[in-house]
Amino acid sequence: MARRPLGRLEAEVLAVVAAADSFISTVDLWERMDGAPTRSTVNTILNRLLDKGMLQRIRVGRQYEYRLAVDEADVVAGRMHEHLRLASDQQYVLSRFVETLSGEQARMLRVVLDDLPSAGGGRS
Template sequence: MPDDIHDPGRKRPNGALEADILAALHRAGTPLTAGEVVDRLSRRLSYSTVVTVLSRLHTKRLLDRAQRGRAYAYSPATDESGLAARRMQGVLDELPDREAVLTHFVANLPAADEHLLRQLLAADAADAADTAPTAEGRD
């Protein structure tokens, strides 16, 4: 088992620590304090490292938190698919050419995923048409 406390020079991939902590919170199914997260992680991390990551995830609005005694208890703001969608939105928000990103994304989708995406977009368009104001309802 990796021992991050005693190997401070060990470089983790970007986001790996956040992903581990988010996964622990999802598995828990209930809000956890930083100390409880430390206890549930498969790797040894310092309490202060976990507090820092939890705070950053809360700032990114990926976690909700509530006061529990003198500490905060954290829970995921959404389920795993919602988190993935937020990450995808974040990538789009970071890059200036959204059309190019989306074009490459769709071009590289497997056929079944592209079909599913087209179905979802068609259903969304139909929902929008159903809720659009009619000519009689406009002033």
């Protein structure tokens, strides 16, 4: 069964969990989120991500703590690919994206592109 694309809040929760050094409590996660979503909204998102197999959960005392169960790079790359797939002019979207990169990000992209196999490799 194919996964539905992640919503904005799901992506934000994943980013906060990924940035944590280890398991993170619901309260700590909620405090690190932008836009002040309600705690019940955060709990709903956490449960959705658990159901999708993207998070692991442990019980610590009377609360749960979470960590990623998937590779963050795969999740983010998948979202980028999904957005690009929906564009009517992918080349234009890519050029606009590249124009917004910082100097360091552009350097990192050049390194990645230089390391690709000459057959146009990379995963699709």
